[in-house]
Amino acid sequence: MVRIKDLSEEDVLAISDFYGEPEWLRDRRQVAFKAFADLEWPNSRDEEWRYTNPARLHLERPVLLEAAAIPARQEGIVAGAVGALAGEVRIVDGGVAQAVVADEATAQGVVVTDLVTAAHEHAALVQSHLGTVVGADAKFEAANLAAFTNGAFAYVPADVELTEPIAITVQATGDGSVLPRVLIVLGPHAKASFYVDHSGDAQATVIEVVEVVVAEGATARIVNAQDWGPDVDHIAAHTGVVGSNGDYRGLEVNLGGRTVYVRPDVRLDHPGGNGELLGVYFCDEGQQVEMRSLVHHNASHTTSDLMYKGALQGDSRATFYGTIRIEEHAKATASDETNRNLILTDKARADSIPVLEILNSDVVRCGHHSSVGQVDELQMFYLESRGIPREEAARLLVFGFFGEVTDRIQLPGVAEVILAEVEREVRSGPTNLMDQRRR
């Protein structure tokens, strides 16, 4: 039985054998394993794990290598919201249950398949990109690169613009650990959107990597949405690397799970690149969610805009820790970061920590805004005085709060499904809002 907490080199080789991988990929896993073995397990004294105690994570659950059958019920949030798809990969537990691509897309050279098949059939592409965006520098990232349980690969060649999105669903149906890995590559001036959807009610630990390569002038829109059941631990790196004048637009939706620790990063390594990071989260009873983001301005004239908004109710905790780093050589950058939290009931707690690391003085703009607050009682009274009951008034305010982010989501249907999920969450939670003055 393979377990993440005592992962060995033999385990890694066995995983590679199980999937029947080419030799180069097995070697990659081995190199990653060495990095993994050299890294300490995170503990709560580490700066990066100050807000989420790694002891909460279930790393003893056995690693699942097989793809379970596709569940009959369509789960997930965003993937179901769209109509026609250019391609779809369905990861169920430890493998890929299905991968399809539309004929039209194939004709344009688009590839949508599972990662192991891609390693055989598109070796040059996978070889040159796998692990370049998210490597083996941190413990969980290294664990994924060494022991990933298959995953998805999507490639959109130069100048191809897809009108339909590509959906990648990650479902946890069996108890255990899985390490899915998603590699997305957009060639120069390509344009495509991707819906990565996470769902499942199992007692599962998901250690995931989604790495996105955006070549010069390309545009990638990517949604990472999770609505896990209450027994899922999720540790993920969702990272984009942007070429010159490229555009990476990420949206993170965190609704479920027990312990969730995501790193939504964007690396602006070439001049003129843009990164937009949007986030919506809703935490309730028993949940802990941390979003630890890095926006890295590593070239001149790069721009970025981050906006994360979350609401919390019940005994729950959310942390947003967002760093904007502007390197010394990255001149004339513009960046902005906003995180706002709405506390709906007494026990919920949010931490909002913006960090600016600005290493040069030639900055066009660098702003940050951060807040943790409760529902405004003046606004509540105004709504209630118009006959709107307190619970419904609170819902209106919660939607209004999220509107600032959801209004910016340009992918059709996505804002609507997110707001519908938020509504479901608000309705399911405790209705007595925080208010000292009331009986």
Next chain:
Amino acid sequence: MTELEIKGLTVEVDGKQILKGLDLVVTKGETHALMGPNGSGKSTLAYAIMGHPAYNVTDGSILVQGTDIGELPPDERAKMGLFLAMQYPTEIPGVSLTNFLRTAINATREEDLPVRQFMTSLREHMSALQMDERFLQRNVNEGFSGGEKKRFEILQMAMLQPQIAVLDETDSGLDVDALKVVAEGINRLRGPQLGVLLITHYTRILRYITPDHVHVMVDGRVVQSGGPELAAELEEGGYEHLRVSA
């Protein structure tokens, strides 16, 4: 029929007594002007009537059609036909005017008004108040000028069709043209089914809206009541001589 009856009302805010035994009766079909200097407790009365949680009723009672509403939350009071046009309407970012109004109307009527009917009625009232269609795209009071906020309060009153409307300084901060539009809006709604409590600091709005009764409030009490002629007296002499005679 007596719609609103206030008896010996005392109200505290932050532990400080603001209303000190106030009596007032407003009947359907009548318009009452309540006047008084700044700080006399006019807004406190308005909030207490509507059930704002920060305004603590420590004695006396507020009755609507004979029922004591002291324990009811604000939304229940609205459903009983009370409406408060606020002196300082609250901005609510992210909540669209249309969505807000529809939710409010469906909540007070306790049944859903068909969208088409809602929109028709909304457009009619908006044009009467000389409000641009573009308001429909905006969020509740967000970025509204003072005059726009006051118009929107009257628009809500028109849509919600209350039985008793408390209008707290709806005239303040308006230029003459806006004041006329707002006053006409209020006059259109007056009738046998509506009682109005028009709270004002100045007599200006009373040139456009003739009250049936005028009350003067000083230091948390009604100190004098009379007909429209009382307003004229106030215009001449101000509140000072009243305070002395009271």
